[in-house]
Amino acid sequence: MSIYEVNGRQYTADPKPGQCLRTFLRDLEVFGVKKGCDAGDCGACTVWLDGKPFHSCLVPAFRGAGRKITTVEGLAKDGEMHPVQKAFHDAQAFQCGYCAAGMMMTVASLDPSQHQDLPHALKGNLCRCTGYRSIEDALHGRSNIEEDVAGRACGASLPNPFTDAILTGQAHYTMDVAMPGLLHLKVLRSPHAHARITTIDKTKALAVPGVVAVYSWQDVPRRLYSTALHEDHLVDPDDTYMLDNVVRFAGQRVAAVVAESEAAAEAGCRALEVDYELLPAVFDPVLAMAPDAPLLHDKDVVTEHGNVYCDLHGEIGDVAKGFAEADVIHEATYSTSRVQHVHLETHGSIAWQGDDKRWHVRTSSQGPFAAHKKLCYLMGLRGRDLHVFTERVGGGFGGKQEMISEDLVLFATMKLGRPVKWEWTREEEFIGATTRHQMTTKVRIGARKDGTLTAVDVHVVSNTGAYGNHGSETLGAAMASPIAAYRCENKKGLGVAVYTNMVPGGGFRGYGASQTTFAIECAIDDLAHKLGLDPLAMRRKNVVRPGDNVESIWKEPGDASFGSYGIEECLDTVERELARGNGVEKPAGADWAEGKGVALAMLECGPPTEHRSAADIRLQPDGSYHLAVGSCEMGNGIVTAHQQIAASILGVRARDIHIVIADTDRTPYDTGTFASTGTVVAGKAVHLTAEAMREDILDFASRHTGTERGACRLKGDTVLCGNKRIALAELHAAGTKVEHRFAASRKAYLSPRTIAFNVQGVRLAVHRVTGEIRILHSVHAADIGRPINPMQCRGQLDGAIAMGYGWALTENMVHEDGRMVNPQLRNYRIPAWADTPRTDLFFAGTIDRIGPLGAKSQGECAINPVAPAVSNALADALGRRFAHLPFTPDRLFAELAKR
Numbered sequence: 001m002s003i004y005e006v007n008g009r010q011y012t013a014d015p016k017p018g019q020c021l022r023t024f025l026r027d028l029e030v031f032g033v034k035k036g037c038d039a040g041d042c043g044a045c046t047v048w049l050d051g052k053p054f055h056s057c058l059v060p061a062f063r064g065a066g067r068k069i070t071t072v073e074g075l076a077k078d079g080e081m082h083p084v085q086k087a088f089h090d091a092q093a094f095q096c097g098y099c100a101a102g103m104m105m106t107v108a109s110l111d112p113s114q115h116q117d118l119p120h121a122l123k124g125n126l127c128r129c130t131g132y133r134s135i136e137d138a139l140h141g142r143s144n145i146e147e148d149v150a151g152r153a154c155g156a157s158l159p160n161p162f163t164d165a166i167l168t169g170q171a172h173y174t175m176d177v178a179m180p181g182l183l184h185l186k187v188l189r190s191p192h193a194h195a196r197i198t199t200i201d202k203t204k205a206l207a208v209p210g211v212v213a214v215y216s217w218q219d220v221p222r223r224l225y226s227t228a229l230h231e232d233h234l235v236d237p238d239d240t241y242m243l244d245n246v247v248r249f250a251g252q253r254v255a256a257v258v259a260e261s262e263a264a265a266e267a268g269c270r271a272l273e274v275d276y277e278l279l280p281a282v283f284d285p286v287l288a289m290a291p292d293a294p295l296l297h298d299k300d301v302v303t304e305h306g307n308v309y310c311d312l313h314g315e316i317g318d319v320a321k322g323f324a325e326a327d328v329i330h331e332a333t334y335s336t337s338r339v340q341h342v343h344l345e346t347h348g349s350i351a352w353q354g355d356d357k358r359w360h361v362r363t364s365s366q367g368p369f370a371a372h373k374k375l376c377y378l379m380g381l382r383g384r385d386l387h388v389f390t391e392r393v394g395g396g397f398g399g400k401q402e403m404i405s406e407d408l409v410l411f412a413t414m415k416l417g418r419p420v421k422w423e424w425t426r427e428e429e430f431i432g433a434t435t436r437h438q439m440t441t442k443v444r445i446g447a448r449k450d451g452t453l454t455a456v457d458v459h460v461v462s463n464t465g466a467y468g469n470h471g472s473e474t475l476g477a478a479m480a481s482p483i484a485a486y487r488c489e490n491k492k493g494l495g496v497a498v499y500t501n502m503v504p505g506g507g508f509r510g511y512g513a514s515q516t517t518f519a520i521e522c523a524i525d526d527l528a529h530k531l532g533l534d535p536l537a538m539r540r541k542n543v544v545r546p547g548d549n550v551e552s553i554w555k556e557p558g559d560a561s562f563g564s565y566g567i568e569e570c571l572d573t574v575e576r577e578l579a580r581g582n583g584v585e586k587p588a589g590a591d592w593a594e595g596k597g598v599a600l601a602m603l604e605c606g607p608p609t610e611h612r613s614a615a616d617i618r619l620q621p622d623g624s625y626h627l628a629v630g631s632c633e634m635g636n637g638i639v640t641a642h643q644q645i646a647a648s649i650l651g652v653r654a655r656d657i658h659i660v661i662a663d664t665d666r667t668p669y670d671t672g673t674f675a676s677t678g679t680v681v682a683g684k685a686v687h688l689t690a691e692a693m694r695e696d697i698l699d700f701a702s703r704h705t706g707t708e709r710g711a712c713r714l715k716g717d718t719v720l721c722g723n724k725r726i727a728l729a730e731l732h733a734a735g736t737k738v739e740h741r742f743a744a745s746r747k748a749y750l751s752p753r754t755i756a757f758n759v760q761g762v763r764l765a766v767h768r769v770t771g772e773i774r775i776l777h778s779v780h781a782a783d784i785g786r787p788i789n790p791m792q793c794r795g796q797l798d799g800a801i802a803m804g805y806g807w808a809l810t811e812n813m814v815h816e817d818g819r820m821v822n823p824q825l826r827n828y829r830i831p832a833w834a835d836t837p838r839t840d841l842f843f844a845g846t847i848d849r850i851g852p853l854g855a856k857s858q859g860e861c862a863i864n865p866v867a868p869a870v871s872n873a874l875a876d877a878l879g880r881r882f883a884h885l886p887f888t889p890d891r892l893f894a895e896l897a898k899r
């Protein structure tokens with residue numbers, strides 16, 4: 001046995017053969033050490049060895065013996081946070097917080113010279129949420145937080161209530177629990193894009209020491225379902241089995257192995273002997289629509305025809321007439337690429353049976369209630385026999401609007417009677433989780449000489465991959481707001497979502513609208529250039545206005561409505577800021593060309609399908625409040641925003657609201673935290689509930705004190721009743737005597753859906769030979785209504801914009817015959833610090849009359865105008881359109897060389 005000193009505490013232990021320091025430390029229950037990749041690419045696992053930072057996933061555990069190991073839990077001394085932790089606290093330099101431990105361990109080790117070159121010094125630490133701005137603020141000693149003052153919570157930049165726990169490594173993410181008797185599950189994934197499994201021989205796998213069970217398609221319930229999480233399960237096709245005898249993409253689950261350790265489960269997977277009958281595969285959705293294309297699904301799965309899972313079409317006005325009236329018509333095809341969410345915390349769940357004999361699932365999900373329903377259906381459970389919850393989720397971005405880990409762990413624990421855990425690897429995220437749908441959009445658009453649009457015709461082909469989860473809904477979103485953003489009497493659209501043997505698409509920030517926003521915003525620029533008009537003026541002329549029917553291609557009336565209108569202010573702001581010329585100069589030399597581009601995006605806040613939420617609130621004996629909301633916190637800041645909404649109605653400090661979230665036992669129902677609903681639906685439920693609580697308190701206080709109701713009002717932790725003042729704690733005690741419970745609950749449902757806008761401006765330089773792109777100036781204006789927490793809203797926008805730059809410039813899933821050839825962070829390349837331009841951010845001064853306390857949605861839409869603004873700037877610089885994402889240097893170089 002060796003001695004390990006971790007955070008000043010001695011452990012006597014021996015690592016397993018080949019074990020890395022990261023997993024060894026976690027076996028010691030030092031959970032501040034996180035995993036983002038296990039390949040040395042993300043820095044989430046950074047610890048110190050004798051005061052020097054290392055990626056612990058790359059360090060053999062035995063090397064830690066006899067050395068001083070420090071993790072984030074050991075950074076604070078004598079109860080005092082380390083100065084770096086304090087700086088991260090004051091700048092709120094995190095969102096989901098999953099990267100923060102590793103980031104701080106690196107930052108705390110930097111010497112003054114490294115501080116002079118932060119992009120280089122922090123190249124080994126990735127953050128997917130923040131866009132790095134708040135981290136930079138922390139490193140420069142800037143504070144972004146305001147004081148929590150009773151009655152003034154709304155509109156204040158208040159810190160996340162779990163800040164201290166996150167920054168000291170005490171916050172528990174999904175996998176950060178130890179459990180006696182825990183088993184580990186791993187899956188064997190298909191190497192083939194399309195094949196029938198003829199036999200699975202489990203013998204050798206079961207003989208691997210430590211392997212407890214192996215499950216294949218014959219062992220699990222044969223029930224079709226969709227992995228997508230929505231309120232209405234009918235919007236997604238039931239086309240998936242937990243384990244199937246046909247694999248339809250390279251990366252699909254083939255069999256599950258459960259073992260005493262992860263290593264044994266992996267060895268068990270390797271020992272499985274599987275025979276496949278290879279089937280013809282198709283990867284291109286256009287080819288998949290051909291009459292002789294191989295069919296992905298048999299008749300059990302309902303499609304429109306062949307591999308076309310869903311088609312959507314419609315026309316308003318008369319598009320043929322509109323084109324006849326046009327002076328200029330532009331027609332072109334634009335396409336967007338498949339990208340992955342890369343939430344730093346991978347998917348994972350743990351299931352067990354409690355002492356209450358019920359089944360419990362702890363999961364990294366954006367929709368525990370929707371997952372609960374699906375699990376009950378699959379396992380034949382009654383709702384009351386199953387408990388699903390999240391604690392702290394390390395990012396989602398739509399990737400966790402999917403039930404893709406919970407089913408197998410629950411199945412295995414029900415079979416084996418022991419707790420079972422499944423934590424995904426980074427490679428599995430790329431090959432087995434969902435992606436943004438790849439879409440190709442043909443746009444035909446006509447206008448009069450003065451720029452007035454006369455006709456818009458859009459044809460979208462969406463590659464939904466092997467399964468149709470989110471296929472129709474993302475297609476619906478693609479055919480909605482990007483087209484509805486422009487007023488035009490004649491609009492037409494046809495969209496198809498097509499099955500192919502690719503990894504399935506899924507929900508992803510921007511949800512389908514991102515893809516067609518790219519196409520339409522590029523087409524608007526191209527049309528403006530043909531007309532000799534300024535593209536920004538073209539947008540101003542044609543963008544929807546209050547009083548317009550906000551309509552896309554469908555004649556049926558919609559429920560989108562202007563609760564406020566800030567697009568003009570956003571366009572003015574971006575135009576002004578680009579003209580001001582902030583940012584940096586173009587590099588010297590004739591090989592560098594410079595261009596400017598702008599794009600806008602519109603968001604109907606919330607999904608068109610039903611989305612429900614509820615909140616419960618109780619006054620506590622000490623005069624504070626207990627708030628329960630079903631929505632999830634995954635870095636979206638919703639816990640803070642909900643506290644602030646309740647606090648501002650009840651006139652207290654945000655920290656007087658104690659909140660629990662996302663738990664099917666402890667919180668009321670919530671459809672799920674996706675589709676930008678955290679503020680406008682769950683926040684609305686909180687708003688209504690807090691109002692009901694206030695009325696209940698004042699009614700009781702009026703009766704209790706014999707004061708007229710109109711003379712009673714809340715003031716902090718007291719009620720003023722005329723000239724009497726009664727503390728809430730005292731009132732609670734009085735209520736208890738007469739069995740008055742001081743509890744309220746309200747539900748919310750989003751209709752009408754209000755409308756938000758975002759405008760992105762980009763000035764860039766592009767190297768005419770190599771295709772290298774440098775962002776010289778990035779400016780963004782957001783019409784998101786009243787920011788409940790301006791700091792957090794800026795963070796959401798920063799993160800979404802950074803993701804937009806990643807989509808446009810660095811991220812690329814490369815597939816050959818359906819297999820991803822670069823399923824590693826270092827080869828896929830989400831933006832690192834050095835890749836992420838700092839964006840000048842502005843809010844339109846709108847206060848919405850529909851959203852809670854004047855707020856609108858803001859988590860998603862900022863990503864949508866980024867890629868088209870880059871494309872428009874590129875076209876401006878080079879005088880020609882690059883219509884197909886991404887603009888990675890290799891692709892741009894090839895294009896430039898071709899031309």
Ligand code: FES
Pocket residue numbers: 022034035036037038039040041042043044045046055056057058
């Ligand atoms: S988990 Fe070690 S660097 Fe990513």
Ligand code: FES
Pocket residue numbers: 093094095096097098099100126127128129130344394395635
């Ligand atoms: S806060 Fe950095 S990954 Fe989420």
